[in-house]
Amino acid sequence: VTVRSAVxxxxxxxxxxxxxxxxxDAADPLxxxxxxxxxxxxxxxxxxxxxxxxxxxTVNRLHxxxxxxxxxxxxxxxxxxxxxxxxxxxxxxxxxxxxxxxxEVIVSDSTSMNLFKLLLGALAMRPGRRVVLTEPGNFxxxxxxxxxxxxxxxxxxxxxxAPALVDAIDDDVAVVLLTHVHxxxxxxxxxxxxxxxxxxxxxxALWDLSHSVGALAVDLNVCGADLAxxxxxxxLNGGPGAPAFQFVGRRHQGEFRSPITGWMGHAAxxxxxxxxxxAAGVRQALCGTPPVLALAALETGVDLVRxxxxxxxxxKGRALTSFFLQCVSDLEAWSGLSVVxxxxxxxxxxxxxxxxxxxxxxxxxxxxxGIVGDFRAPDVLRLGFAPAYIGFEDSWRAAAALRSVLREQxxxxxxxxxxxxxx
Amino acid sequence: VTVRSAVxxxxxxxxxxxxxxxxxDAADPLxxxxxxxxxxxxxxxxxxxxxxxxxxxTVNRLHxxxxxxxxxxxxxxxxxxxxxxxxxxxxxxxxxxxxxxxxEVIVSDSTSMNLFKLLLGALAMRPGRRVVLTEPGNFxxxxxxxxxxxxxxxxxxxxxxAPALVDAIDDDVAVVLLTHVHxxxxxxxxxxxxxxxxxxxxxxALWDLSHSVGALAVDLNVCGADLAxxxxxxxLNGGPGAPAFQFVGRRHQGEFRSPITGWMGHAAxxxxxxxxxxAAGVRQALCGTPPVLALAALETGVDLVRxxxxxxxxxKGRALTSFFLQCVSDLEAWSGLSVVxxxxxxxxxxxxxxxxxxxxxxxxxxxxxGIVGDFRAPDVLRLGFAPAYIGFEDSWRAAAALRSVLREQxxxxxxxxxxxxxx
Numbered sequence: 124v125t126v127r128s129a130v131x132x133x134x135x136x137x138x139x140x141x142x143x144x145x146x147x148d149a150a151d152p153l154x155x156x157x158x159x160x161x162x163x164x165x166x167x168x169x170x171x172x173x174x175x176x177x178x179x180x181t182v183n184r185l186h187x188x189x190x191x192x193x194x195x196x197x198x199x200x201x202x203x204x205x206x207x208x209x210x211x212x213x214x215x216x217x218x219x220x221x222x223x224x225x226x227e228v229i230v231s232d233s234t235s236m237n238l239f240k241l242l243l244g245a246l247a248m249r250p251g252r253r254v255v256l257t258e259p260g261n262f263x264x265x266x267x268x269x270x271x272x273x274x275x276x277x278x279x280x281x282x283x284x285a286p287a288l289v290d291a292i293d294d295d296v297a298v299v300l301l302t303h304v305h306x307x308x309x310x311x312x313x314x315x316x317x318x319x320x321x322x323x324x325x326x327x328a329l330w331d332l333s334h335s336v337g338a339l340a341v342d343l344n345v346c347g348a349d350l351a352x353x354x355x356x357x358x359l360n361g362g363p364g365a366p367a368f369q370f371v372g373r374r375h376q377g378e379f380r381s382p383i384t385g386w387m388g389h390a391a392x393x394x395x396x397x398x399x400x401x402a403a404g405v406r407q408a409l410c411g412t413p414p415v416l417a418l419a420a421l422e423t424g425v426d427l428v429r430x431x432x433x434x435x436x437x438x439k440g441r442a443l444t445s446f447f448l449q450c451v452s453d454l455e456a457w458s459g460l461s462v463v464x465x466x467x468x469x470x471x472x473x474x475x476x477x478x479x480x481x482x483x484x485x486x487x488x489x490x491x492x493g494i495v496g497d498f499r500a501p502d503v504l505r506l507g508f509a510p511a512y513i514g515f516e517d518s519w520r521a522a523a524a525l526r527s528v529l530r531e532q533x534x535x536x537x538x539x540x541x542x543x544x545x546x
Numbered sequence: 547v548t549v550r551s552a553v554x555x556x557x558x559x560x561x562x563x564x565x566x567x568x569x570x571d572a573a574d575p576l577x578x579x580x581x582x583x584x585x586x587x588x589x590x591x592x593x594x595x596x597x598x599x600x601x602x603x604t605v606n607r608l609h610x611x612x613x614x615x616x617x618x619x620x621x622x623x624x625x626x627x628x629x630x631x632x633x634x635x636x637x638x639x640x641x642x643x644x645x646x647x648x649x650e651v652i653v654s655d656s657t658s659m660n661l662f663k664l665l666l667g668a669l670a671m672r673p674g675r676r677v678v679l680t681e682p683g684n685f686x687x688x689x690x691x692x693x694x695x696x697x698x699x700x701x702x703x704x705x706x707x708a709p710a711l712v713d714a715i716d717d718d719v720a721v722v723l724l725t726h727v728h729x730x731x732x733x734x735x736x737x738x739x740x741x742x743x744x745x746x747x748x749x750x751a752l753w754d755l756s757h758s759v760g761a762l763a764v765d766l767n768v769c770g771a772d773l774a775x776x777x778x779x780x781x782l783n784g785g786p787g788a789p790a791f792q793f794v795g796r797r798h799q800g801e802f803r804s805p806i807t808g809w810m811g812h813a814a815x816x817x818x819x820x821x822x823x824x825a826a827g828v829r830q831a832l833c834g835t836p837p838v839l840a841l842a843a844l845e846t847g848v849d850l851v852r853x854x855x856x857x858x859x860x861x862k863g864r865a866l867t868s869f870f871l872q873c874v875s876d877l878e879a880w881s882g883l884s885v886v887x888x889x890x891x892x893x894x895x896x897x898x899x900x901x902x903x904x905x906x907x908x909x910x911x912x913x914x915x916g917i918v919g920d921f922r923a924p925d926v927l928r929l930g931f932a933p934a935y936i937g938f939e940d941s942w943r944a945a946a947a948l949r950s951v952l953r954e955q956x957x958x959x960x961x962x963x964x965x966x967x968x969x
Binding site: 161163168170173174176177181182185186189190192193194195196197198199200206232233234235236239243259260262263264266267268270271274275277307356362363364365366367380381382383384385386387388389392393394395396397398399410411412413414415416417418420495497499500 | 584586591593596597599600604605608609612613615616617618619620621622623629655656657658659662666682683684685686687689690691693694697698700730779785786787788789790803804805806807808809810811812815816817818819820821822833834835836837838839840841843918920922923
């Protein structure tokens with residue numbers, strides 16, 4: 124049974140096809156990887172797009188990093204366990220997931236910090252141009268970081284939404300900053316087309332891969348991307364607040380200068396010279412001492428994604444979201460729910476956004492069914508289908524629970540409307 | 547037996563007084579805390595000033611953070627286990643160690659990153675002044691970060707060494723950037739005097755506490771310090787590459803603006819507004835998503851330092867370094883060794899720097915005796931006496947091994963002269 128035929132069958136039969144979901148799971152070549160993760164019982168975890176699940180291997184890897192490396196070998200571990208190479212080593216592994224060369228990616232800091240470094244770096248590579256062009260509604264930290272640079276007098280921020288975005292690229296634009304997959308809608312930009320549009324006006328393209336890396340087969344170099352950043356704690360399963368990564372294309376590495384010149388970006392950090400000499404290549408984008416334990420967790424998560432294979436993950440992710448959307452396709456007619464995410468699976472990330480005026484309470488009510496999704500202000504319910512450990516039956520269960528909550532108006536129960544901090 | 551009398555006795559008897567060391571250990575009120583750390587057998591670990599040892603409690607705390615929080619409660623942990631407050635909560639705990647108010651300190655990023663943020667923040671608070679004044683030979687990342695700002699055209703760096711440093715503070719100086727305890731020599735600056743000198747010319751004082759926090763009783767507010775940063779992985783025992791902290795004095799919190807405007811520094815990060823509104827107080831110096839596991843490790847280390855008590859640690863640290871220096875006081879006469887660190891314990895951090903043309907090989911030879919020190923280019927042997935877990939007998943053993951290495955010229959054996967990466 125293929126996904127396409129199963130979805131067609133579900134549509135024809137007009138019901139939520141649990142048996143079809145089970146057949147899809149049975150035919151899923153990745154189904155064996157679910158047991159490689161710790162997942163709580165009785166829960167369908169659909170926020171792997173926000174915080175990826177814990178790989179079982181990470182528990183052992185961290186225990187070793189804590190007890191045997193830090194606890195036993197202490198300072199010698201910088202050499203003995205090659206802590207010092209971890210940012211480049213893990214970066215090279217991530218490179219294989221995003222169509223980059225091993226020496227084009229390095230792990231450090233947070234996505235926000237890396238955006239700051241690469242935006243300023245891009246501006247310096249386009250002297251005479253002052254504009255950072257990005258989209259309104261982009262993930263806030265992208266907008267905030269650009270705004271902060273503007274407040275420092277280092278750039279001018281221009282906002283334009285696709286399709287007007289392309290026309291907004293003029294000779295003043297130094298860099299176009301776009302998020303590949305939108306954090307809310309899951310809409311995926313055409314990376315090749317926007318990058319080409321930027322280049323045709325002499326601008327650079329900086330891509331935020333936070334919601335695509337580990338779930339979609341990104342191909343930075345085929346698309347001609349100049350710079351990129353991305354997140355380690357979503358589909359890479361690197362742990363809460365895992366370090367982020369940055370990509371600087373080889374052709375820019377001679378010219379790129381990191382504006383935050385920390386000692387780990389020095390050509391010879393352990394010479395302790397007073398004078399700053401940048402390291403070659405992307406390594407100069409390092410700054411402070413690498414977060415060793417967090418890097419060990421991230422590396423284990425990345426290793427697992429590489430073992431599963433990014434193409435298989437991307438294929439399954441599209442199938443899961445398609446199946447789920449098929450299962451809920453009749454709800455729009457009567458429930459007040461609308462699908463925000465693109466219908467075309469190739470234009471979508473691995474999560475799904477649904478709009479409803481009571482999305483917050485609906486999200487809470489779903490959790491009473493063991494369906495963990497998340498809410499994004501003001502009215503979006505977001506469900507992530509991390510293909511490494513989510514199956515078709517999970518998708519069916521989420522759809523069935525959503526149907527039940529909406530039909531029975533469960534979300535109107537006062538207990539689901541208590542406000543709290545939402546992450 | 548007091549330290550003073552024991553040291554006097556050792557001097558009078560003219561030998562390395564193992565029995566005295568043991569009596570000092572027996573009288574040490576902190577001696578019970580050593581067993582709260584994992585330390586390798588047969589080793590005297592004298593690089594706790596570079597990478598603090600592993601508290602036993604950290605193993606359990608991290609296991610819980612990994613399995614029960616990340617693995618089981620997943621995204622709910624942001625609320626349920628209050629991950630979201632960890633940067634401020636751990637910051638408040640560190641505040642108690644450095645003479646700051648709880649809302650003046652927050653944990654995030656690396657020391658280098660925090661230097662960048664606070665230096666730029668300081669420059670903005672002193673409009674019309676462009677100079678960052680610091681010392682040659684300061685820890686390199688301080689110099690590099692300032693240099694990077696200069697390359698961006700955002701400041702002018704001026705270098706001056708004490709005592710000329712004070713005279714170099716003129717009306718162009720926006721901020722004086724000093725490291726409290728020097729990473730190499732262990733010389734401690736007079737924080738109150740330099741801060742007052744800065745203020746008398748209208749400049750701000752930014753202190754790097756990396757080599758003092760957790761070992762010395764720092765009193766930022768008594769000294770009138772404006773801004774500070776510090777390291778989590780040295781005497782705070784927060785783990786390799788632990789996150790760093792930043793201090794912004796209350797009186798500056800209305801005016802201070804973080805230049806790197808990441809989403810966690812927003813007044814309402816989870817509103818996902820396009821417009822950046824800085825959080826109140828020091829929280830705006832947050833940037834990306836907090837590194838949860840690393841914060842859990844740091845918090846456990848900080849809790850232990852607080853339990854031991856900073857005043858007792860400072861007293862013991864001075865006693866340990868004084869005792870060690872007494873034990874090696876005759877070596878300068880015949881071995882080519884010279885003591886770099888100040889003689890006055892009150893002007894010294896908790897490590898000791900010794901200069902020798904063959905310091906690298908001597909450091910290697912010491913490790914054959916189980917004495918783990920470190921080498922700092924070009925010719926410094928550095929030995930750290932972390933008072934939480936190092937004892938007087940350890941200090942005696944280090945002195946005895948050093949004496950033996952020098953007397954027998956053990957460092958000349960070829961195996962000790964193999965060059966390698968030094969951290």
